Amino acid sequence: MSLTEQDLDNLSNLARITIAPEEKQKMLVDLQSILGYVSEINSVEGAILRGEEDVFNVVREDIITRETGSNTDAILANAPKVKNGFVEVEQVLK
Amino acid sequence: MNKTLKQLHEEIKSGSLTIEALVESCRKTINEKDGDIHALLGIYSDELINAEISHAKEMFAKGTATTLTGIPIVLKDNILVKGERATGGSKILENYTATYNATVVEKLRDAGAILFGRANMDEFAMGGSTENSAYGVTKNPHDTTRVAGGSSGGSAAVVAYGGVPVALGSDTGGSIREPASFCGIVGLKTTYGRVSRYGVMALGSSLDQIGPFGKSVSDVEEVYKVIAGYDKNDSTSLGKITDNRDKIAENTNEMRKIIGVPRAFIERDGIDAEVLKNFNESIEKLKNSGYEIKDVNIEHLEKALAVYYIIVPAEVSSNLARYDGIRYGLSHPGETSIQSYFESRTAGFGAEVRRRILIGTYVLSSGYYDSYYNKANLVKEMLKKEFVRVFKDVDIIATPTSPIPAFKIGEKSQDPLAMYLADIFTVPVNIVGVPAISIPSGKTEGSLPLGIQFISPHMREDMLFTIGYDFEKLG
Numbered sequence: 001m002s003l004t005e006q007d008l009d010n011l012s013n014l015a016r017i018t019i020a021p022e023e024k025q026k027m028l029v030d031l032q033s034i035l036g037y038v039s040e041i042n043s044v045e046g047a048i049l050r051g052e053e054d055v056f057n058v059v060r061e062d063i064i065t066r067e068t069g070s071n072t073d074a075i076l077a078n079a080p081k082v083k084n085g086f087v088e089v090e091q092v093l094k
Numbered sequence: 095m096n097k098t099l100k101q102l103h104e105e106i107k108s109g110s111l112t113i114e115a116l117v118e119s120c121r122k123t124i125n126e127k128d129g130d131i132h133a134l135l136g137i138y139s140d141e142l143i144n145a146e147i148s149h150a151k152e153m154f155a156k157g158t159a160t161t162l163t164g165i166p167i168v169l170k171d172n173i174l175v176k177g178e179r180a181t182g183g184s185k186i187l188e189n190y191t192a193t194y195n196a197t198v199v200e201k202l203r204d205a206g207a208i209l210f211g212r213a214n215m216d217e218f219a220m221g222g223s224t225e226n227s228a229y230g231v232t233k234n235p236h237d238t239t240r241v242a243g244g245s246s247g248g249s250a251a252v253v254a255y256g257g258v259p260v261a262l263g264s265d266t267g268g269s270i271r272e273p274a275s276f277c278g279i280v281g282l283k284t285t286y287g288r289v290s291r292y293g294v295m296a297l298g299s300s301l302d303q304i305g306p307f308g309k310s311v312s313d314v315e316e317v318y319k320v321i322a323g324y325d326k327n328d329s330t331s332l333g334k335i336t337d338n339r340d341k342i343a344e345n346t347n348e349m350r351k352i353i354g355v356p357r358a359f360i361e362r363d364g365i366d367a368e369v370l371k372n373f374n375e376s377i378e379k380l381k382n383s384g385y386e387i388k389d390v391n392i393e394h395l396e397k398a399l400a401v402y403y404i405i406v407p408a409e410v411s412s413n414l415a416r417y418d419g420i421r422y423g424l425s426h427p428g429e430t431s432i433q434s435y436f437e438s439r440t441a442g443f444g445a446e447v448r449r450r451i452l453i454g455t456y457v458l459s460s461g462y463y464d465s466y467y468n469k470a471n472l473v474k475e476m477l478k479k480e481f482v483r484v485f486k487d488v489d490i491i492a493t494p495t496s497p498i499p500a501f502k503i504g505e506k507s508q509d510p511l512a513m514y515l516a517d518i519f520t521v522p523v524n525i526v527g528v529p530a531i532s533i534p535s536g537k538t539e540g541s542l543p544l545g546i547q548f549i550s551p552h553m554r555e556d557m558l559f560t561i562g563y564d565f566e567k568l569g
Contacts, residue, residue, distance in 0.1 A: 008452075015411060015455045016418075016435040017448050030449055033511050035456065038400040041469050046476065058329035074177075074193040080425035089420055090431045 003032050096309065099259060099316045103161045106154065113150050113164035117143065117208060120166045124211075124257045131233050133242070133251035135171050137211040138178050150206040161316045163206030168261040170249050171212040172219055172295040173304065175199050182295045183215040183245075185228040186417050186424045186442025196293020197328065198262060198304050198321045205320045210258055213248030217444045218414065219269055219297045221245050222516050225507045226446045233503070234276060236543055240500040243273030246307070250277040253307045260317050261307045266298045267402050268496075268520025270305045271532035275495035275545025278534045280314045280562070281307050283520075285553050286527035287332035290325035296413040298406040300330075301524040311533065311562035318555065332553070349557050353380060354390035354488035362396075364515060365497040368538045373494045376535045376546050379568045380492075385561075388488055392480050397473050398522035403514060404457050404470035405525075410447075411454025417442065449510060474525050481526045485551040490561055493519040495532040495545035523549055531558040533565055 008028055012019045019027055072085065081088040097105075105111035121137075128134050137143075150164040169175065172182045174192035176199075181187045195203075202209060216226035224232040224247030232247040234240040235255040242251040246263025250273035253261050263270040265283040274281025282305045289304045296302065306317035325331045355377060361370065381387050419425035419438025426437035443451070457466035484491065496516055506513045523530040528549055535546040546565070550557040 003456075007456075011452045011455050011459075014459070015451045016415075016432070016439050017443065017451060018436050018440040019448070027449065027452070030510055031452060031456070034403060034449075034453055034514075037511055037514075038403050038457075038466065038470075041397050041400045041404070041473050042465055044394060044397060044469065044473050044476070046472055060326065071193060074191075075421075078190060078193070078422035080419065080422075087421055090427070090429070090434060092431055 003028055003035065096256070097259070098310055099161050099165055099308075099313045102165060102259065103159070103163070106164050107159065113147050113208070116164060117147060117166055117210075120210065120258050123255070124252070127235075127255045127257065128252075130238055131235055131242075131251050131255055132230055133214055133232050133248040133255070133257065134168065135181060135183075135212045135214050135229055135248070136179060138175065138209055142175070142178065143208060143210065146203070146208045149203075150208060153206045160205045160320070162202065162320055164208060165260065166208045166210040166258045167202060167317075168211050168213050168249060168252050168258045169199070169209060170215050170246050170261070170263045172215060172264060173198065173262060174293040175209055179212065180295075181212075181229070182219075183217045183224075183227040183229065184442065184444070184447070186438070187422075188228075188424060190422055194293065197290035197325045199293065201321050201323070207320075213246065213252060213261060213263070215248055216245035217447050218295060218410075219245040219264055219266060220410070220446045220450055222268065222272055222513055223501070223503075223506070224248065225503065226444055228444055231503055234500045236278060236541065237500065239502055240542070241276065241503055243276035243496075243500060245269040245273075247273045249307050250274050250279060250281065253277070253309065254279050259308065260313055262304055262317070262321070263307055264294055264297070264302055264304050265524065266301045266303075266406065267524050268517045270307065271495050271520050271530060271545070271547060272517065274307055274532040275534075275547075276500040276543065278537075278543030278545075279307055279309055280311055280534070281305065281532045282314045282318060282555070282558070283523060283530050284318065284322065284555060285332065285529045286524070287328075287330050288529070288553070288555070289321050290323075290328040290331055292325055292327035296409075298409040299413060300405065300409060303524075311531070311559055311566055314531070315559050349489050349560055351384060352386045352388060352488045352490070353377070354388050354484055354491045356392050356395060356491065356493065357389050358391065359395050360493055360519075362497075362518075365494070366499060369494050369497060369499065369544060372536050372538075372544045373546060376565070377492060380565065383564065383568055385564075390484050390488060390491065392477075392484055394473055394476055394480065395522055398477060398525045399514065399518055401470045401473045401477070401525055402517070402521045403453070404466050405474070407450040407454035408458050408467050409454070410450045411458060414443075414447065414451055446510065477522065478526050481528060482551075489550065489557055491549040493547050493549070495519060495547040499538050499542040499544060519547060528552050529555045529558060531562055533562055
């Protein structure tokens with residue numbers, strides 16, 4: 001298990017988290033040590049027999065259960081920027 | 095606050111104690127002690143508390159009061175109460191106001207409980223000491239140089255120092271049982287799906303459960319009876335289960351009073367000598383009181399922690415993708431939307447959260463998915479089968495709750511793996527989905543509390559209460 005600084009950069013890009021240059025070394029050591037530890041499960045042999053898991057999909061009826069707009073104000077009150085009842089974001093297409 | 099809920103209930107009913115006086119005495123204790131301990135992040139608004147007091151008094155007047163009516167309860171700060179702050183112990187939600195009630199909150203309300211305040215926790219429940227809280231560590235009421243445990247450290251500490259009689263926490267890998275053990279109180283992790291997760295901030299959704307803390311098995315059972323039950327808002331809620339344990343017991347096997355002890359797993363490197371001695375003494379007491387003790391071997395048990403630290407980061411990296419600084423939470427604007435994600439998340443998440451998101455991103459990435467995430471799920475299925483097999487021969491599996499007593503603040507915070515190993519006995523329970531309880535089992539020579547963990551088959555919380563009452567009587 002060896003993780004390069006490039007790997008760390010790729011991961012932080014995918015996760016949308018910046019790792020400061022001075023943090024990188026410690027983060028690499030931590031990630032290596034955790035990944036090294038969890039890799040021990042690779043010694044287990046076998047395969048999951050499909051259909052044996054006790055899991056199943058749960059779906060609800062596709063209907064509106066609340067009055068439209070009844071939560072809008074409370075939800076928008078948490079948004080950093082609001083305009084005309086919408087969440088305002090940076091322009092995406094320029 | 096050493097009275098049980100049932101005693102408090104009788105006192106309120108008889109008029110020798112008023113609900114206002116009970117709430118006031120909690121406030122007074124918290125004002126005196128929380129400055130040192132820092133178990134709480136806040137008290138709910140007077141408006142909320144006063145409305146609940148009126149509601150509780152009405153229930154007593156109408157004769158519809160339950161054991162929890164008028165009882166102040168603290169909630170871990172990842173449980174949502176409409177109109178109140180909920181931070182999850184994270185800076186990213188510092189100013190977040192909940193927009194709906196968790197199902198457990200509705201249930202506690204219906205029972206007349208007084209929702210009292212918000213308990214400190216590791217950021218988004220990631221940790222075993224509350225040292226990862228963005229708002230400072232919770233200290234252990236038995237020794238303030240030591241941690242209270244975590245991630246539900248605040249909930250455990252406030253009950254332990256007598257601030258409130260009961261509290262709720264959440265447990266994904268031991269986050270109720272470990273702090274209960276460190277603080278010398280009782281903590282219950284229920285069968286996965288038994289208590290609704292609706293309105294609790296998601297950590298590892300396939301493992302998370304909300305559960306109670308109390309000073310006695312009886313108090314924990316009283317809260318359990320109120321919060322358990324089917325909920326259509328939680329797609330993993332157990333459907334065909336009644337929350338009345340008498341009815342469950344009717345339909346299932348009698349308890350045979352056989353305890354399995356996974357000796358080889360327990361007597362490992364890193365287990366504290368006093369913990370092991372105390373555990374052996376507890377088992378001896380149970381044996382002398384009529385329980386049969388069997389040595390059990392559970393294949394792959396030692397792999398559970400590795401499974402956990404693959405599945406949880408994987409689910410964390412997905413669950414925490416929602417914190418983008420756009421709809422709610424801390425927002426640091428960047429030049430583009432994507433840049434805003436980076437700025438907000440980097441400023442809002444602490445070190446452990448970032449670490450786990452990166453690990454999760456790694457184990458879910460193309461090329462590693464099979465060797466980590468799929469393999470972890472395979473071992474999880476194997477472990478479940480092993481537990482079902484072992485529970486044919488025994489009713490209860492017993493281990494120490496934690497291999498060590500409460501450790502010093504700062505002792506493990508620089509080494510994430512050392513911190514993870516403190517969960518070695520609690521994590522397998524979540525992986526398998528069975529219920530477990532931690533009960534105080536004595537103290538070290540240095541007066542630090544120790545706990546014993548009892549694990550029962552799926553949906554057999556009743557067995558945990560039975561052995562819990564028996565164990566409490568043995569002193």
